[in-house]
Amino acid sequence: MIEAPALIIPTDISAMIKEIKSAYAGYVAKFRIPSDHVIVVNYSGGKDSTATLAIAHHLFGDKVRNVMADTDNEHEYTVEYAKNIHQQIGCRPVQLVKRIYSEQDFAKRRVSVQKNWRKRQAIRMGAYRGVVMPSLYASDTKFAEAWRKSAKRWGIDFDTPLDAALSVLKPSGNSFLDAALLHGKFPMLRDRFCTDELKINAAFDQAINPLLEEGEVVVQWSGVRGDESSKRASYARFEADRRDSSFLYNFLPIHKWTASDVFALHKYFGIKPNPLYLEGAARVGCMNCVLCNKEEIAQTAARYPHHIEKHREWEQKVRLVSRWVHWMSVGTFDQSWMRKYSLPLGRAVQLYGLTPEVQNIDWSAFYGTRGGMGAPSVNDVVEWAKTGRGGKVYDLVKASLDTEVCSSRYGLCE
Known part of the structure; x- marks a missing residue:
C-alpha cells in the first residue's frame, strides 16, 4: 500500500528555522563576512527554492534579493508562479534574467x-x-x-x-x-551547457556580478537538498565561491531537509506550492528537462x-x-x-x-x-x-x- 509522505508538525519547522539562523550566524563569523552583506536566493519556482526564499525573508527581510534564470524552456505555470511569489512571501519581486544570444x-x-x-x-x-x-x-x-x-x-x-x-x-x-x-x-x-549558460552564468552575469563590482559581499542561498542525489549529498553546506572567493559565498540552508519538510514549511507560512506539484510533477524546472525520466x-x-x-x-x-x-x-x-x-x-x-x-x-x-x-x-x-x-x-x-x-x-x- 502506498502512503502519502507524513508532513512534520509546525513546531518542528520553527525549530528547524532557528537551526538555520544559528548555523548561518556561525558561518558568517567563521568566514568574517561583514554584517551588511547581501543575500541572493537562487530561485527556480520549485518547492525547495520557494522554501529557501521564505526562510531567508523571514530571517533577514529586505536584506534578501532573489534571481531566477529563465531558460525559455520553462512551463508557463512556473514563470507565472515566480512572477507572483513575492505576493505570498512578502519579499522583493523575483528578478528574472535570461541569456540572450546575439x-x-x-x-x-x-x-x-x-x-x-x-x-x-x-x-x-x-x-x-x-x-x-x-x-x-x-x-x-x-x-x-x-x-x-x-x-x-x-x-x-x-x-x-x-x-x-x-x-x-x-x-x-x-x-x-x-x-x-x-x-x-x-x-x-x-555536456549540460543549458545549466551552465542559461542558468548559472546568466544569474551570475546579470544579478550577482554587478553587486560584486559595486563592492558588495554576497552570499548565495540555494535550495539544494542532499537526499536528491549522492552528488548533492556531498556538497558543503557553506563555502567560498571559486569565482570570487573573497567576496562571494554559497550557503545551502535546507541541505538536510526532506521533501516533506519543505512542504511543511509551505503550510507553516501559508504558501501555495507551484500548481505543477498538484498535477503529478515530482520536480519543477525545464518542461521537459532533456534528462527527465x-x-x-x-x-x-x-x-x-x-x-x-x-x-x-x-x-x-x-x-x-x-x-x-x-x-x-x-x-x-x-x-x-x-x-x-x-x-x-x-x-x-x-x-x-x-x-x-x-x-x-x-x-x-x-x-x-x-x-x-x-x-x-x-x-x-x-x-x-x-x-x-x-x-x-x-x-x-x-x-x-x-x-x-x-x-x-x-x-x-x-
Missing part, C-alpha cells in the same frame, strides 16, 4: 561551420573512431546526391548540408533553442502536449546544424562506402571489432538515447514513455491518466 554569436558560429564543414573530418571517439566523414560543402559528390534524398524526406530543399545548416543559424528568439543551434546539438548528461515524459505528453510539440519543432531545426545527423541520415550508402578508407600505417577500419548495424538517423534527439533507440524523435520517445518496463507493452495506468484531477505525489491534494 547575431554576433551566430555570425561567429556560421564562420566556423563554413570553414570546418568544407573539410573531411575523422571521428575521434566511439565505435566509429577513425572513420572519415565527408565534406558537407560539395554538391557534386555521391554523398551529396545521397544526402539530398534525406532533405526530401525532411521536407527541405538544399543542395548541401552546409546550406541547410546556414539557413537556421540565426537567432530564433528562444534562448534554449539558440543554445542548441550554436552547439549543434541538445544538452546531454556529460520516462514517467515525466508520459505526464507531459498527457497534460501539456504543446510542450511536446515545441520540442518536436526544435528537433527539426537542430538536426540541420548537426554534422553527425547529416552524415548518418544517408544510412546504407554512407555506412557501406566508409569501409573503403584506411587508417594510418595501413590499418583497415576495425570499428573496435564491431560491425555496425545500418542506421538511418534523422534526428538530433531532444531526449537523447532512450529505450534502445539510437536517436529517437520526440514522438518515438513519447510512445516509448507510455510503455511499461522493457518498452514493449503499453502501461494501462499511463494510458488512462486522468488529467482533470489532482495527482500530487507529495500528498498535497485535499
Whole structure:
C-alpha cells in the first residue's frame, strides 16, 4: 500500500528555522563576512527554492534579493508562479534574467561551420573512431546526391548540408533553442551547457556580478537538498565561491531537509506550492528537462502536449546544424562506402571489432538515447514513455491518466 509522505508538525519547522539562523550566524563569523552583506536566493519556482526564499525573508527581510534564470524552456505555470511569489512571501519581486544570444554569436558560429564543414573530418571517439566523414560543402559528390534524398524526406530543399545548416543559424528568439543551434546539438548528461549558460552564468552575469563590482559581499542561498542525489549529498553546506572567493559565498540552508519538510514549511507560512506539484510533477524546472525520466515524459505528453510539440519543432531545426545527423541520415550508402578508407600505417577500419548495424538517423534527439533507440524523435520517445518496463507493452495506468484531477505525489491534494 502506498502512503502519502507524513508532513512534520509546525513546531518542528520553527525549530528547524532557528537551526538555520544559528548555523548561518556561525558561518558568517567563521568566514568574517561583514554584517551588511547581501543575500541572493537562487530561485527556480520549485518547492525547495520557494522554501529557501521564505526562510531567508523571514530571517533577514529586505536584506534578501532573489534571481531566477529563465531558460525559455520553462512551463508557463512556473514563470507565472515566480512572477507572483513575492505576493505570498512578502519579499522583493523575483528578478528574472535570461541569456540572450546575439547575431554576433551566430555570425561567429556560421564562420566556423563554413570553414570546418568544407573539410573531411575523422571521428575521434566511439565505435566509429577513425572513420572519415565527408565534406558537407560539395554538391557534386555521391554523398551529396545521397544526402539530398534525406532533405526530401525532411521536407527541405538544399543542395548541401552546409546550406541547410546556414539557413537556421540565426537567432530564433528562444534562448534554449539558440543554445542548441550554436552547439549543434541538445544538452546531454556529460555536456549540460543549458545549466551552465542559461542558468548559472546568466544569474551570475546579470544579478550577482554587478553587486560584486559595486563592492558588495554576497552570499548565495540555494535550495539544494542532499537526499536528491549522492552528488548533492556531498556538497558543503557553506563555502567560498571559486569565482570570487573573497567576496562571494554559497550557503545551502535546507541541505538536510526532506521533501516533506519543505512542504511543511509551505503550510507553516501559508504558501501555495507551484500548481505543477498538484498535477503529478515530482520536480519543477525545464518542461521537459532533456534528462527527465520516462514517467515525466508520459505526464507531459498527457497534460501539456504543446510542450511536446515545441520540442518536436526544435528537433527539426537542430538536426540541420548537426554534422553527425547529416552524415548518418544517408544510412546504407554512407555506412557501406566508409569501409573503403584506411587508417594510418595501413590499418583497415576495425570499428573496435564491431560491425555496425545500418542506421538511418534523422534526428538530433531532444531526449537523447532512450529505450534502445539510437536517436529517437520526440514522438518515438513519447510512445516509448507510455510503455511499461522493457518498452514493449503499453502501461494501462499511463494510458488512462486522468488529467482533470489532482495527482500530487507529495500528498498535497485535499
